[in-house]
Amino acid sequence: xxxxxxxxxxxxxxxxxxxxxxxxxxxxxxxxxxxxxxxxxxxxxxxxxxxxxxxxxxxxxxxxxxxxxxxxxxxxxxxxxxxxxxxxxxxxxxxxxxxxxxxxxxxxxxxxxxxxxxxxxxxxxxxxxxxxxxxxxxxxxxxxxx
Numbered sequence: 001x002x003x004x005x006x007x008x009x010x011x012x013x014x015x016x017x018x019x020x021x022x023x024x025x026x027x028x029x030x031x032x033x034x035x036x037x038x039x040x041x042x043x044x045x046x047x048x049x050x051x052x053x054x055x056x057x058x059x060x061x062x063x064x065x066x067x068x069x070x071x072x073x074x075x076x077x078x079x080x081x082x083x084x085x086x087x088x089x090x091x092x093x094x095x096x097x098x099x100x101x102x103x104x105x106x107x108x109x110x111x112x113x114x115x116x117x118x119x120x121x122x123x124x125x126x127x128x129x130x131x132x133x134x135x136x137x138x139x140x141x142x143x144x145x146x
């Protein structure tokens with residue numbers, strides 16, 4: 001007689017639980033509107049050049065690398081620059097800042113949000129921010145993935 005592997009037994013148990021308890025797997029509430037934009041990313045300001053009107057920031061990505069033993073997560077940090085002449089800056093409460101004021105408020109070490117798709121983030125994402133948080137909205141560049 002063939003005995004099921006523990007992994008197969010767990011999968012069958014999970015399948016049967018889903019069938020037995022459909023309310024647990026209920027669909028999303030249609031009264032809650034879906035966000036209309038991609039979520040912004042957290043970045044850390046690493047430098048500000050008031051003369052050029054640019055801000056440098058550290059962008060962090062997590063990469064999963066398959067190894068012979070098990071997958072590992074590697075953190076990749078890249079420094080990027082953004083011209084505030086081309087970008088727009090908003091506060092969490094929806095106030096747009098002129099570039100000069102944004103340059104005065106941006107300091108190295110400050111964590112800000114970056115919206116790289118050319119639009120201010122959907123209000124659903126802004127509800128979790130504390131007052132005074134800055135949002136940089138980078139113009140959508142041709143040929144670059146946000």
